[in-house]
Amino acid sequence: MSAPDPTLVRAYGDTLNDGQIMLSFSLPVPFGEEAKEAARQLCRQMGLEAPQVYHAHDLGEGFTHLVVYARSPHVVDTTQLRVTKMEIAHLSxxxxxxxxxxxxxxxxxxxxxxxxxxxxxxxxxxxxxxxxxxxxxxxxxxxxxxxxxxxxxxxxxxxxxxxxxxxxxxxxxxxxxxxxxxxxxxxxxxxxxxxxxxxxxxxxxxxxxxxxxxxxxxxxxxxxxxxxxxxxxxxxxxxxxxxxxx
Ligand code: B12
CATH class of the missing domain: 3.40.50.280 (Cobalamin-binding domain)
Incomplete structure (x- = not known):
């Protein structure tokens, strides 16, 4: 496997650079096919490709919890990241x-x-x-x-x-x-x-x-x-x- 390019980092699901991510969220939509389709449409609107509902659970009272697997086309250049970290030694x-x-x-x-x-x-x-x-x-x-x-x-x-x-x-x-x-x-x-x-x-x-x-x-x-x-x-x-x- 070739080394990952730190300037073009994608989410990793099954294989390097496949961009696969998993989202977990709830919708105020009764459990059923409409809830699953609503979840897929929301994911597409977020810019995610090929959303698949892996799990849907009836929360009752007209709510559904969903887990969706989808592909993100976006990349991050990790060489440009600036993060505030604690600059202090870890002592025993x-x-x-x-x-x-x-x-x-x-x-x-x-x-x-x-x-x-x-x-x-x-x-x-x-x-x-x-x-x-x-x-x-x-x-x-x-x-x-x-x-x-x-x-x-x-x-x-x-x-x-x-x-x-x-x-x-x-x-x-x-x-x-x-x-x-x-x-x-x-x-x-x-x-x-x-x-x-x-x-x-x-x-x-x-x-x-x-x-x-x-x-x-x-x-x-x-x-x-x-x-x-x-x-x-x-x-x-x-x-x-x-x-x-x-
Ligand atoms: C146990 C638990 C409870 C117990 C708490 C018992 C108790 N005496 O603490 C009970 C059942 C009472 C409870 C109640 C509620 N809970 Co609760 N609870 C949890 C649960 C399952 C575990 C939290 C825990 O103990 N973690 C273990 C400790 C060791 O980890 P930690 O807290 O992260 O602490 C570490 C670090 O963060 C850090 N740290 C923490 N504090 C500090 C402080 C300092 C100074 C430093 C340096 C470090 C530090 O160091 C610790 C060690 O590494 C979490 C889910 C989860 N898995 O986290 C939900 C969770 C926190 N609860 C949640 C909710 C919503 C509630 C309720 C509102 C539910 C309700 N509708 O009634 C109520 C709120 C009650 C209230 N007024 O606060 C949500 C919070 C969502 C959010 N984003 O705000 C969570 C995330 C569950 C979820 N996924 O929805 N809960």
């Missing part, structure tokens, strides 16, 4: 502890919460709880960190109030639900509130969630953002390196 727990011992005489105080209406605590717990995630110990296991986890559905006002009381150095915010972009508005509102309270520059603000990236976090006024698959050691290493540099 021991390396982070050693750096912190050299740089700080007290524990770094980390306050975490899942904010707004969001009740998904598994992500923030994976980062903070001592047991951690994927065999990687959580921030509570670090000697250099003192951690407080406020849990779910914490308002921005309460989070900043608790940050003041706890004398936090770092605020960790989890946003899992992204319906109607509520994660963006909620995170932006926290930054506005922190600025109004005069604490934005004094604390390290970090957000995370499966549909967040470092780039989006910076756009929203945060210091960093972590996405799906983040390990606690990524976050601990970032915190200690970032605060050491300040």
């Amino acid at each position: 727990k021991d390396q982070t502890e050693t750096l912190a011992a050299q740089k700080f005489t007290r524990k770094i105080r980390v306050l975490g919460a899942c904010t707004g209406d969001d009740a998904h605590t598994v992500g923030i717990d994976a980062i903070l709880n001592v047991k951690g995630y994927h065999g990687d110990k959580g921030l509570e296991a670090y000697h250099c960190l003192s951690v407080k986890n406020l849990g779910a559905q914490v308002s921005n006002e309460r989070l900043l109030g608790e940050a003041r009381q706890f004398q936090a150095d770092v605020v960790l915010v989890s946003q899992i639900v992204t319906q109607k972009d509520c994660h963006r508005s909620n995170l932006a509102a926290l930054v506005d509130l922190a600025e109004a309270d005069g604490v934005r520059g004094k604390l390290l603000f970090i957000c995370g969630g499966p549909r967040l990236s470092h780039q989006v976090a910076l756009e929203l006024g945060f210091d960093a953002g972590f996405g799906a698959g983040t390990l606690p050691s990524h976050v601990a290493g970032f915190i200690v390196q970032q605060l050491s540099a300040r």
